[in-house]
Structure formats: C-alpha cells, structure tokens
Amino acid sequence: MKITFMGAARTVSGSCYILECGNTRFAVDCGLHQGNKEIEKRNWNLENYDGKNLDFILITHAHIDHTGLLPALVSKGFKNPIYCTAPTRDLLEIMLLDSAHIQEMEAEWTNRKRLRTGGQPVRPLYAIPDAEKTIPLFATVKYSETFEPAPGIKVTYMNAGHILGSAFIEIEYEQDGKKTKAVFSGDLGRPEQLIVEDPSDVDCADYLFLESTYGNRNHKDEEGSLEELGEAIAYSYKHGEKVVIPAFAVERSQQIIYSLFLLRKQGKLPDDMPVYLDSPLAIRATEIFRKHPEFFDNETQELIKNGENPLDLPNLKFTESREQSQAINETRGPAVVISASGMANAGRIKHHLRHNLWRSGASVVFVGWQGVGTPGRKIVGGAKKIRIFGEEVAINAKVFTINGFSGHAGQDELMNWLGTMQGKPMKVILVHGEAEVQKEFGALITEKFGFEVHIPEYMEEIELEPGREFQPVVDMAVARPRVDWSFLLADSEKLYEELRERVKGVEDRPWVDQAELRDKLLDINRHIVELVSEM
Structure with missing residues (x-):
C-alpha cells in the first residue's frame, strides 16, 4: 500500500x-x-x-x-x-x-x-x-x-x-x-x-x-464560550449597536444559532434583538441540518421531541437576497449578524465589517480559526485598522475571540x-x-x-x-x-509581514516585555543565519 x-x-x-x-x-x-x-x-x-x-x-x-x-x-x-x-x-x-x-x-x-x-x-x-x-x-x-x-x-x-x-x-x-x-x-x-x-x-x-x-x-469549554458570547451581546445591546459574527456556513453558523437559543433560554438574548443569518449557503445548510435530525446528538433530539428546535428562534431572520443583506446595515439599533466567510476574506461579512468595525459600541466575535494573512487574522492580532474594498477602516469595535466553538x-x-x-x-x-x-x-x-x-x-x-x-x-x-x-519562502515572507505589523504595537509596552520579545526575535535570526550557512 x-x-x-x-x-x-x-x-x-x-x-x-x-x-x-x-x-x-x-x-x-x-x-x-x-x-x-x-x-x-x-x-x-x-x-x-x-x-x-x-x-x-x-x-x-x-x-x-x-x-x-x-x-x-x-x-x-x-x-x-x-x-x-x-x-x-x-x-x-x-x-x-x-x-x-x-x-x-x-x-x-x-x-x-x-x-x-x-x-x-x-x-x-x-x-x-x-x-x-x-x-x-x-x-x-x-x-x-x-x-x-x-x-x-x-x-x-x-x-x-x-x-x-x-x-x-x-x-x-x-x-x-x-x-x-x-x-x-x-x-x-x-x-x-x-x-x-x-x-x-x-x-x-x-x-x-x-x-x-x-x-x-486546548479550547474553552462550552459554558465559558456561551458566557463570552453573552458578554458581546450585552455590550452591543447596551450601546445600541450590532454584534457581527464571521462564521463558516456549515456547522459553525448552526452552532451559533444553537448557542443563541441557549442564551435566550437563560434570558441573555433580548427578544427585541433580531438575529440575521446573512449567508445564502448557511441558510441552505441549516435547512439540510433540519432534514437529518437522526444525526443529531441525544440532547438535541430530546429538545426537538419536546417541541423546542434549537435551530430556530422567534427573532431569527434569513436574508437570502442582496437587497435584504444591504438593508441590515441601513437599519439602526442592536442586532446579531451571522455571515460568511469565517475568516472575513470573502462574502457578505466584508460589508458588515466595513459598516461596523469603526463603531465603538459594536462587537465583532470570531468563533473559528483564522488563517495567516486573512483579514480575520489581522483583526484578532490587534490591528488598529484594516483595508476593506480598498478603504481603510478603523477598528474601534470590541473584538472577541472565542475558540470554544471550534x-x-x-x-x-x-x-x-x-x-x-x-x-x-x-x-x-x-x-x-x-x-x-x-x-x-x-x-x-x-x-x-x-x-x-x-x-x-x-x-x-x-x-x-x-x-x-x-x-x-x-x-x-x-x-x-x-x-x-517557493511556498515555504512565500509563507516566511507572510509571517515577517505580520511580524512587522505587530511590532508597531509593541513599542508602547514595558521595557521588560520588549526585551523578552527582542531576544526571541534575535534567536530566530540566529537560526536563519545557521540555515543560510548550511545551504
């Protein structure tokens, strides 16, 4: 073999x-x-x-x-x-x-x-x-x-x-x-x-x-992840702004809907806070999930048997068309917006970030792995601004990274x-x-x-x-x-590009922290010198 x-x-x-x-x-x-x-x-x-x-x-x-x-x-x-x-x-x-x-x-x-x-x-x-x-x-x-x-x-x-x-x-x-x-x-x-x-x-x-x-x-447990998602909702609801959640269309979007169902049962998702699933692919995937309840775990099947569907909410709205999607950003007031892609590098989520990242009362919640070089990776990495559709957008929103949904x-x-x-x-x-x-x-x-x-x-x-x-x-x-x-070198260049961006935010740290990071970088450079000498 x-x-x-x-x-x-x-x-x-x-x-x-x-x-x-x-x-x-x-x-x-x-x-x-x-x-x-x-x-x-x-x-x-x-x-x-x-x-x-x-x-x-x-x-x-x-x-x-x-x-x-x-x-x-x-x-x-x-x-x-x-x-x-x-x-x-x-x-x-x-x-x-x-x-x-x-x-x-x-x-x-x-x-x-x-x-x-x-x-x-x-x-x-x-x-x-x-x-x-x-x-x-x-x-x-x-x-x-x-x-x-x-x-x-x-x-x-x-x-x-x-x-x-x-x-x-x-x-x-x-x-x-x-x-x-x-x-x-x-x-x-x-x-x-x-x-x-x-x-x-x-x-x-x-x-x-x-x-x-x-x-x-390791990941956070479910309880800690739910609590943090609840914090994001409370923060933006208080400020009358939106919670924007970049999420993969399959599984992650459905997990988030389920989590919002649980938060609503706990009284942590207000009834007057609409939830938008703004991804045609995620909408169709959710319908397929509903078609296969025999593959759900016992807890979910028991909920459905008792008349509670965790993939449905009274305030959940599916936005299929482009016009419906655009209307979300024309509507003021608190809301939860779930949209693809999960790394914010494509899809409708880019529009939602452009409209909300600069708002200090908004929240952006990342619930999945962010690839090197993606907009999502840059945001969770502490970037102060990001380019979306050729426009520099300030990052004033509160950023949450919840890895417990992985x-x-x-x-x-x-x-x-x-x-x-x-x-x-x-x-x-x-x-x-x-x-x-x-x-x-x-x-x-x-x-x-x-x-x-x-x-x-x-x-x-x-x-x-x-x-x-x-x-x-x-x-x-x-x-x-x-x-x-060529891939290895391109990947190294990408990492150094990210390093240069992050160094800008290090200069304000205490000297002890800076010295420790400096020593780590010097150690990496020494390894590169050794590598070059072996080639």
Missing part, C-alpha cells in the same frame, strides 16, 4: 491522500488548497492527481478543504464512485455549486483586469457544469457498516463528531496473506459539541493518519481519543496542521504513548508494508526535488 500526500501536509488545507493497493488506486478526500497565492497554485497541478485513473474516492466530510477539488478532477475525466454519508452528500450538493460559482466569479474578475492591461484571459479552476456532473457520482454509506469498494479493500466509516455526517475512515487491505489497517481521522470533533454526537472510539490501526490543527492547545478537537481531546485505541499503532502520521504545531504535538504523543510519529511533506510518498512493518519515504531522490521552496 503506497500513499502520496497531495495536501494537508504541514498545512491545514488541501486534504487529499492517494493510495495504491495492488492494481487499485483511490483517494481519501480531495480538498481545495487555501491560503496564500503560492499554496493556492497547487490547485492547478491536477496532473499530479491523475483523476481519470482513480477507481474511487472516500470523503470524510463536506468542508471545502476536503472536497473542493472534486469538480476539477471530474473536469479531467474522473467518473467513478465518491463515497460519503447522506448528510455529506446533501451538503456537497450546495457547497460544490457555491464553490464553482466562486471560481467563475474570481476568473471573471481577474479577466476584467487582465484584458484592460492587454493580458490573456484565464479560465476558472472549474465551472458550475463540472460541479453538476460531480453530484450524481456520490454513493452514500452508513456508519459502522463495512463495505468493499474494490476487491481486497474493506472500508468502514465511523462517526468523527466534527460536523453533521463527518467520519473517520478505517481501511483494511490484504496482501500476501497479511492485513494492513490504516485509519484516516479526517477532522476530529470534540466531546459534548453542540448538535453532533461525540466521536466514536478508534479501535486499532497499523497506521493512524491524525489531524493536528489544535495539537498544541469543531476540531484540542490537544487533550486528541490525546484522549488516541488513548482509546485497543492496539498500539505502528506509526502515527500527523496531517492537517501547521508544522510547528505538529512538532510539538508529535513529541507529546511519543512521550506519552511511545508511538513513532512522522510528519510528511507535500507530495511525499510512503510505502505502508503488509502487517506492522514500516517503510520510510520511498523514491527519496524523486521526492526531494518536490520540496515546495
């Missing part, structure tokens, strides 16, 4: 792992690379995927960083089954069409600029017809039921507790009478998370491919999940995380469990030998030139 890491290697997007078992070639996930320009160039290297020669694809869950390249592969000739759960299929029907629309719009916007300067037009990564051709390929599976998508390959989907219908995937392959079991965690959720059930325990594995998004830290397991939760394993895995391969986080997390895993840990590179290949033997990176002479130096 050979595996190639097509994404989510020392980064958190582009999840895709291509496996070759005998004559069968298939993929686990097929995600869009998201981030800076260098990393997004990987989306165009479709020849590396060789989609027309994939026998099937296994999808862990609906998020675009795990599924957003599916239509691109279909456009290049892939036409075989795509396995996923029923909620994932329903969510992908709307999400892939939305993603295709974004691809078309971005290409159109780029072409306007290029044509004005005499440049050649570009084509979109994929278009709406490609997404439409993808939808009939979905084949639904159920949790805990083993199936055989190809001879000798057995697959079982287990509940990952991340979003509705999410799964971790167990793959068993027999070769020469020896069985190899690989488990792909997908994105692992948190115990006691709103709406979805807790992650199932993992039985055993020869190789465990484990996400590591938050491998170096759908990703924190460090302790990941370690507890690892601790449920019945047998010791031969190898833990860390994916879907930033490199520094993975190093810290990997050391902790080895220290506590004694598991051998590997952190793969982009496009690295590993041979998974039958049974419990491990073959390190194969074709090293070929793999070495694949090191993406």
